[in-house]
Amino acid sequence: MTTFTYYNPTKIYFGDQLSKLGKVVRGYGSRALLMYGGGSIKRTGVYDRIVASLKEAGVAVSEFRGVEPNPQYTTVNRATDVCKANDCDVVLAVGGGSVIDAAKVVTQARFYDGDCWDLVTQKVKAEQGLPLIAVPTMASAGSENDAWAVISNQDTNQKLDPWGESFQPKAVFIDPSITYTVGAYQTAVGAADILSHITDIRYFIKEHKIAFINEMMEAMARNVIKYAPVAISEPDNEEARENLSWASAMITGGIMDQGGTTDMILHLTEYGIAAFYEIPHGHGIAILMPRWMQYILNEEVAPVFYRFGVKCLEVEPGLDAMTGAQKAIDAVSDWLYHKLGLESHLAAFGVEEAKLPEMAVKALRGMDVLHGLTDLTVEDVEKIFRMCM
């Protein structure tokens, strides 16, 4: 019997509803910590719309600007200081997954006197958390609809992903028109990230129990694959941005987790890269994905890859599984490196050959193997890294 528990109480305001943000935030608090990244929201006008809505609702705003990609725990500590100094009672994250992830940890760190890293490592268990509201500005991480945060520590070369009850946003405003200004590269990286949340975590897994959930993920993957190049060539294509924005939130929201056991072997592998190099998460995944598929390809996993190719990448049906799977892998490569235009080699990011063994060890996190369609040892991971150079 398939057994799981599903619970997702996030309220999602999709589409043209950003003007309601202030009122919704006011329902949770009156002193908001507004967190964002490098300031692109100021250039696009999103910042002004948000602050106007907050002001109109009588919400006092304290700002923390400058959450970086792959956010550092030190950044979370600094944001927490601002939160404490202004006695903020609600956190509002406006940005990509990095901003939302950092904000998630602030919700707990607000009530903790020590270093937030203690909460990330879960050495200390948080007793409470501020309410979190999120406004994702790109379709990518899906952090807007889950309770996981990914936080890095440059001092220990660690990248951890704690879960927290208060990490689940109370409300999210997903306005796909905000993503019209997301450039081609970020759109591509975001789409690769969404696809990996389908394939790596929920679809390329050993056991599928509920058939229609599996097919729903194929529907989602098919449309991410279809619409990402459209969004790149026509940045203000409403249909493309809507599909990508809703897919970003839907795949992490929990509904798709019920198809079977959940692996995340590519994500764990990618953390081995990110621990040492500044590569956008989605891009690291994009470089790894077809190489990982190629490395583990055998008679056992071939039907999984081939089916994906037929359902999502227009690979012809009726081939033998190994031939079909190879075509699926080639189609994934073609989508990532040609249709999305992503660089395909780690070396282009300055990754050094000599570092690969250490990266592989980091990816394993002290475990004997990473579990997935095929389990990977540290030697396997190193070989995959080598294929990516």
Next chain:
Amino acid sequence: MTTFTYYNPTKIYFGDQLSKLGKVVRGYGSRALLMYGGGSIKRTGVYDRIVASLKEAGVAVSEFRGVEPNPQYTTVNRATDVCKANDCDVVLAVGGGSVIDAAKVVTQARFYDGDCWDLVTQKVKAEQGLPLIAVPTMASAGSENDAWAVISNQDTNQKLDPWGESFQPKAVFIDPSITYTVGAYQTAVGAADILSHITDIRYFIKEHKIAFINEMMEAMARNVIKYAPVAISEPDNEEARENLSWASAMITGGIMDQGGTTDMILHLTEYGIAAFYEIPHGHGIAILMPRWMQYILNEEVAPVFYRFGVKCLEVEPGLDAMTGAQKAIDAVSDWLYHKLGLESHLAAFGVEEAKLPEMAVKALRGMDVLHGLTDLTVEDVEKIFRMCM
């Protein structure tokens, strides 16, 4: 821009978790009103398992047995009396959609001194509601995962479907193995009902905005169509029952509502039958569906029906739309009346020719037309009823 708000805070315990029920109920109250139907849960042992779990958790149980199909407001009134007399602080519905719907209204009626019909008609707006926990015993109405209740009034020949905040269950236990004992007929009627919640309310509509949501519904419909006959011929087929049980809850849960505008033209039409005759809701829908498709078939709607046929009913691609749509309609009939074995004529239920005009008027509920793929006048509805005789 597609704009909608999604919020579904129901916690779903899927699979083999019924032993946790008492503890979960105890989280909401200590004096439960246990509502159920005709007593089949006693024969199947579900009743004993539930009462044992409640007792173990220290929950006092008051019972209301005898909620009928198409529950009457008078039944809700009687259940409310039991609820009040025992000062129940949580309502537990164990049964099909009828039991859950009746229980939904009790959550509000508990705090109202008058007749519950005032709440159903929303003449009186409920200020509060008891928490509701549901254990669906069949895959059908999806009432376990939404905030709508359908209540009938035999005195006024009305069947209304109010929405209420407290109608959304706090928690649901969906154990597909409970449905192993559901007979062939109820399984068939339930599957027809699920399919109608996909097609009538969310898929056969004028405008689809988010492509992958549409394709997700096709995935769901395809598997309901596939697994319902399996569940009929092998009642304890785990895979079949899991797909049907999860589809029942998933289609009503809100995720699929975002594909476009929401019609429910067949449901409204069926209410015209149910206002006068005792026909299970899913069966009424099953009799109507292909006749309605046939009646409105034209060049405009043909592509919608044909696509459904290709994606969900193995109709061949590449035909002209009208030919393909006709094949889709025939395939729907074949599924309902042969594969599921459902009676296809209203006359078999004692529906009288002379009553059809009055039924049609009732279906319109005072509106000029029912809105859908093609709007229907009262004359149209009467003609469709005539096709069903």
